[in-house]
Amino acid sequence: MPQSICFAAYSPEEIVERVNGSSEFHPTIGIIFSSVALGIPEIVAAVSPLDIPIVGCSTAGEILMTPDESSDLEQSAACWFADLDPSQSAVALFERNGDSALELGNRIGSWGMNTFKDPAFIVGISGLKNDAETVVRGIKAICPKNTPIVGGLAGDDGNFTETYVFSDRGYSTDGAVAVVFDRSKVRVDGTTCSGWVGVGMDMVVTSSEGNVVYTINDRPATDIYKDYLNLNGEALQKLGVTFPLLARRPDGTEVIRTFLSVDTGRGSLTFAGSLPQGAKVRFSSSFGYEIIEKSIREMEDFHAEHPRADLVLLFSCYARRIAAGSMLADETQAASALWNVPVIGLFTYGEIGNNRMGECDFYNETLCIALIDFNDDLT
Known part of the structure; x- marks a missing residue:
């Protein structure tokens, strides 16, 4: 299992300070889910000199649970960095450049398949007019059936003005960002739950x-x-x-x-x-706390089938936050208690995930869960 750190930051400078905080830690990959209040272009400018592949999205609220920090956040950046073997993952930023949503998805899928024989995707999509369902369909058209594809539509604190995806090399308000993992070395499992x-x-x-x-x-x-x-x-x-x-x-x-x-x-x-x-x-x-109770029950069922993880990613719809408010913290706490590993995520404007049958789809008003397992023994 690689060494990792998971933390909340409240400025681009704090992200860099936390990553550089230990001379013994040399991360090779990062995930940042950030409020637009921190300035996405400023985050990219700050992290680019780190020379670490980073995948990021702007959010409609941040999710983080570690032994030191917890619950649902606002106007912050939820960050995870790890010293994963660089041969096990890759990050890319995709500008739409006039492509249709289907063509954008095809490009993401082709890149992933060219990178690894058996990839798993974590995808963020920006743009308030992007047809994310068709982007997902474009990825699926290139990849084998039941390829893990998890992620969401970037948010902007509920302003519905402009959303971002970014990497360590740039950002886009009308495109996508993706990290792919080599499934021969990294296990990615997922499930979804709604309640609407x-x-x-x-x-x-x-x-x-x-x-x-x-x-x-x-x-x-x-x-x-x-x-x-x-x-x-x-x-x-x-x-x-x-x-x-x-x-x-x-x-x-x-x-x-x-x-x-x-x-x-x-x-x-x-x-x-x-x-x-x-x-x-x-x-x-929805009916308030009922959606939380349902999601926790489904998490427990999923944990019974998939008890092992090194990282839990949560992609939860912004409308669920409006409907359930602070009660959503119970979901984050449940995920942390079940898998006993860092939990990081964001509130989105749309969710991408695989159901219990392994079929990927695009959702709204849904919680999509991804388990990342970096254990070498995948048997």
Whole structure:
């Protein structure tokens, strides 16, 4: 098992100070989940001279649990650094550069497959108009079935203005960052849990393009939300995320979709994932602490099957934080108690994870868990 440190920092300079704090520790990889309040360009400028491959996302809140620091944080950076064998991982930053979401995903998948024969991906995606579901579909199209892909859409403290992904070499407000692990040396397992339930009547998406929905039941999508929630335009962005749409797919499966941006002039909503024309949808909601109890039960079941980890990553939806507030700390504490290792994560605008059957999907209103095991004995 590699040596590692896990800590919260409140400035770019503090990140560097903590990493350089021991002459005996020489990290070869880092993960940083940071509030935009610290300045993402400033973080990149500070860590670049360290010459350590780093993968990072801006957040809508940070998650950290160690013996010395704990719980859900704000306006901080949750950081993990380790001296992992450099041959076991790789980091890359991807600018979209005019590519479609599918092409962006294809590039990430191809890079991962060219790096390792059997890769596992941790992926962050920036941009409030990126169709993250299609990015994930693009990665999956290149990789073998049930390849572990975990991550999320970057946040910006709930402002819904501009989000970032970054590495030690740069940052992007419309792209992706990824770290791949060699699964012959590093085990990555994951699961997901939600708790949102459908409410109200079925509706039909009557006009859409990718992840942009123009009309529902032949009415502007913004009007549907305003009438249902009795909101004006200014409150729609802030409160609408807590009442996402539950969409039924042609195969009968259901998926939650949250919108990330509002175009009041056109009456359209841009969702984190695709909502095709003709899709049947209805509003959904949570019931407070019930989603926490459910996620903890599912964590316990998952731990029974996967008791070993050196690091736990949590990607939790920002809307879950709004719905459950400080009660979400119980999830972090449960993960820490079950695996007894550092827990690091972020609140996202969309989640990527593998379900218990190993199938990867893009989610909203969900907690995605990834276990990283650096033990040499993977038998």
